[in-house]
């Protein structure tokens with residue numbers, strides 16, 4: 001193996017240490033509320049992990065586990081209550097929601113100041129116009145990984161594969177903000193392999209096993225694997241294992257970007273709490 005592994009735990013531990021120091025200076029306890037609908041095993045596991053880290057760093061964290069048959073209006077009502085509750089700093093609705101629920105109006109109903117996922121159109125607009133706001137955790141974590149390992153971004157060509165609102169699009173905005181040249185590729189991109197081969201930094205965020213193969217990777221490249229899919233009961237990323245023989249730096253899967261996402265959520269919760277409470 002030639003690639004240096006960019007370890008999520010190392011980045012997350014450093015961030016958690018920093019956040020714990022910031023927590024110690026506060027004269028209040030930030031409060032984060034999760035909403036989970038139904039019993040999708042992946043969502044149960046994700047919320048459990050986020051809740052655990054929140055408790056570990058001293059954030060008051062509550063999980064609302066709602067039944068699968070919860071109605072749109074009930075969910076909207078709960079969000080309205082949490083918006084109005086001055087003790088609540090962050091609200092996170094775990095996605096995906098069950099089929100019968102329309103996530104768009106639900107995410108839009110969250111007070112943008114409490115939108116610790118950074119999914120509200122107000123925060124999306126702020127991100128793209130370069131204003132301060134809450135930024136989606138997974139792409140923010142990618143920048144954090146780059147900075148932790150002192151890997152330069154400015155002027156580099158970043159090729160992002162996957163144009164989701166959760167990862168691809170906000171990642172493009174964040175790398176652009178750091179003065180990278182960004183290509184945002186997707187399922188209809190022609191000649192993907194040739195495009196990826198030009199990349200200094202590759203962000204794979206599709207959810208398809210072995211989408212990125214060694215032939216597509218320039219030897220000095222940094223490869224950030226965000227994809228996740230289940231193959232024969234095992235979680236795998238979008239990057240073929242042999243890419244480790246070619247790339248200069250690579251996030252492992254598991255043990256890479258996911259862990260940092262959860263730590264970034266804690267940073268967003270602190271930021272949301274400090275900004276909202278300062279503005280009264």
Ligand code: GUN
Pocket residue numbers: 092093094095096117137138166
């Ligand atoms: N489901 C998968 N990733 C995420 C995330 O970052 N936030 C929320 N709310 N749901 C998710």
